Amino acid sequence: MNILILGIDGYIGWALAQKQLYLGNKVFGIDNFSRRETVKEMGSDSAIPIETMNKRISKIKEVYGNRIEFFEGDLTYSTFANDIVKKSCPDAIVHLAEQPSAPYSMIDQKHCIYTHQNNVIGNLNIIYAMKNFSPNSHLIKLGTMGEYGYDPGFVIPEGFFEIEYLGRKATVPYPKMAGSWYHWTKVHDSNNIMFACKTWGLKSTDIMQGIVYGTRLKDIPSYIYQPTRFDFDEAFGTVLNRFCSEAVIGHDLTVHGAGGQTRGFLALEDSIQCISLLIEKPPENENYRVVNQFDEQYSVKDLANKVKSIGDKKGLDVTIANTENPRKEKESHYYKADHKKLRDLGFKATRTIEEEIEYVLEDLHPHKDRILKNKQAIIKKIKWNSQVSSLISLNPSTP
């Protein structure tokens, strides 16, 4: 199969590319390297060192020959989006090329607009490129469980639910109630994709993904596996990855407020497993399929306690601090989300979260100095209720 990965240089993108190559598929990748830039803008860097794309690709070619092609470019340019779809004749397009940080989108007007431009316009260009040049491709779009929000306290269905109102019943999209500009751009994308599938018969799987953590892929032998990036800064470090980074350098685990915020979580390994399953098994009886992609639910407090208990056993002496919550969110709430469809397709968690935390702590240990060097990037400066006046104040190391 031909797999087109949009955002191949990212945390999930680079891991997925290697998995798909390992499975024998041909991989086309694009990236504009914005993640490398935005993490730098936050005054940080990947904890685990990563190669330049040139080196990444030439090492891949040594192992897999010409089964990879990379194009540098930006999806907000229609002609680039069209060209890459024409060139790759993709069976599946995996769209990971979005600005993925809620705090980053909340910095100020400029970052809100950038997030909308990059995500919404890029996604529309891909929809049109498919419609015009590859209408039978399967678009696998990375959305987020955060699109649903946690407001009404309903069991969160997989995209659609049947409700009754004034005596009439119907199956309708779950009303999304996102909590940041970033999350809303994903909702806008989902709505636009749903409309394109309905109007033009395009085929898409919209993934509502939980929060991803972890470093390893099990199957790929370590002598050919090239590590993917691992961020820990306040914008791009996901919560469990950030806790592990904090534990490794002896920094308090920074729990927002009471820490009762409950979400679905998933190991990187299992995110790749799920996306690979979806590639193999496109939707059959529907054009627009929504899946909730996570393994288990945890509260932020639970995770901090897990990292403390595992870290302490490794002699790290982990401390937890309840810090001011920069977000506007409930710190304790009902949360229960369906996640049956991927299990029905064959998904099974590779290992327990405790095992994965142990691996992350081990994998970060050699790079302790890299985290220490950019330690100030962990501290919360972006607040939902006020805006930082410029990036200078976010990044004290910028001249």
Added chain:
Amino acid sequence: MNILILGIDGYIGWALAQKQLYLGNKVFGIDNFSRRETVKEMGSDSAIPIETMNKRISKIKEVYGNRIEFFEGDLTYSTFANDIVKKSCPDAIVHLAEQPSAPYSMIDQKHCIYTHQNNVIGNLNIIYAMKNFSPNSHLIKLGTMGEYGYDPGFVIPEGFFEIEYLGRKATVPYPKMAGSWYHWTKVHDSNNIMFACKTWGLKSTDIMQGIVYGTRLKDIPSYIYQPTRFDFDEAFGTVLNRFCSEAVIGHDLTVHGAGGQTRGFLALEDSIQCISLLIEKPPENENYRVVNQFDEQYSVKDLANKVKSIGDKKGLDVTIANTENPRKEKESHYYKADHKKLRDLGFKATRTIEEEIEYVLEDLHPHKDRILKNKQAIIKKIKWNSQVSSLISLNPSTP
């Protein structure tokens, strides 16, 4: 009061400006004249002749002195949006500055992207300008009843409804199911405004407006009233205005398919009345208020029959033709929408739809030649399922 009207040069904008001046308010207006350009792009022009903005403003100044200020500019530029909000210290901001045509947004990739850029990014800039420079203003945003769609066959509530799911009850936003890119941009806007109101305590009324028709404002004496534009082309002519234009030149009334499409309708006069009421009465016990703004529901078939019967009485010999439906929509469906809130605020229809149709036919009669001249712009070339390859084919008169 200071009223900032975004899109003051448009069909509703120019009528509203005069009403607000007549009521004694100070009016600040902005426009980038895109509507004049896009109608030209469709190979058409306003049936009723309108003046340049310079002439419009100087005539206004003769009547109302310096109670009007106009700024040419584009809301997609953050600095322009910020500046105009700073300058005008608005009590109310009426946001009419969006690309308002569903067919126009469906032409092709370029027009889809333009509609998203103009509407979504412009709206975000206004939200941020308010947050940063005028957090107590009341944002009155023009959305559309088309945001809801007509899919599930529920009674359409005013924004929110209480539902039960698996034993839990909550009041949630009605799940929107729009039918064109244009309509979806309005949904994206509504979601973004709802989020800003919740996160920052901004105050907004989001108007879900029915389809507007008509030419006249009752109160303003005709010797000071300057006519607003009136479009009849396939993209910018709303259905009843288009039927009246067709009747006047002896063209078949072009009903899409079976004509059972039912929607809420509202006279221009009453749109202005409703917006003026909302300006006077901002939301009190909520930050984000949604109102359904229409007078009565009609099917497209009903309207064609009304125009025929009134036109025939005037000796026009009106014919009706059921043409291929360019849209992807049900041509017969359940439709019932709440519209109580504006009535509770005091809204009462100024006259019957039959009276208004009579006035429109009278007002168009002297401009018959202007409609005849651009008659080809009435014919449907934009289809939901395929894209026209370029605007050249839309507009045969373009060299």
